[in-house]
Amino acid sequence: MTPTTALLAAEDINPLVPATYDIVWSFVCLIAIVFFFWKYALPVFKKVLAERTNAIEGGIARAEQAQVEAKAALDKYNAQLAEARGEAARIRDDARAQGQKIIEEMREQAQQESQRIVATGQAQLAAQRQQIVAELRADLGRTAVDLAERVVGESLADDARRSGTVDRFLDELDAMSGSARATTAGE
Template structure:
């Protein structure tokens, strides 16, 4: 029974109790505590949070600016590199062309020198051949003269020891031979 009585008493006090509505004292203390916490948070914590957010925002913006500047600098360096590379290629092309022209000029000069040297050698050879021909002709003349004097002396039967007479006979004989050679050449032509 005692349990029943206690249960009824608890049931009556519970009927006055409203769980959704707080008691007035608790409401006032809770509101004051909330206001104190709100003032402390607003005075100390919010400015530090805002300062930290501003610093991070500045760091991010500064980082973006630095990244943009670095990217612009890298692009400028790349453009400069490309320009220098194009200039170097152009210069190399120009140098190759100059080398080709110089090579062609050197070949032409060497060819001219070789032709001049060949002409000089041919002329020297021709003059040497002409000199040797003249020498051979002189020797032949002397031998033919000696032989013709001997032959004429045998034919005439007298000695042609006189040098003036010898020379006239030799010259006449050689002129006759040259005249016969010319007529032979004219007939064959």
């Protein structure tokens, strides 16, 4: 046996259990540390945690407020967009209506111009017809007098007689052509 082993055996001390003075001084140190921690460190930790909690809760509140404002802005934007779409649709409808009105006005003007041109053409045609009829009457009168002079054998140079004969002849022709038209129309 060695002397340390003998000493241990003589005192009957357990090596796993510390000595009483170590336990007392360790307890005193622990109390001092707990007091220091409780008095100085714990309030600082509580203060920092409270600030962080306030910051987080404030951030959440600000985020919720910003979300509410964003939703209001989105609703306002959507309302303005719907209003703008309605305005655009109204403008398109107005433009279509104005386009239709312009087309109708142009169509009416074209019809009036067409009617004016047709009326002018008919007037010119009637004037030309009258001129041709007058020329034909005069020419037909001269031809009729020449034929009558040849048939009768005497001169019909007297203007008064000649004019009366020509007028009578033309009236008879008009009467014949008028009855021929009436007969053709009746069929």
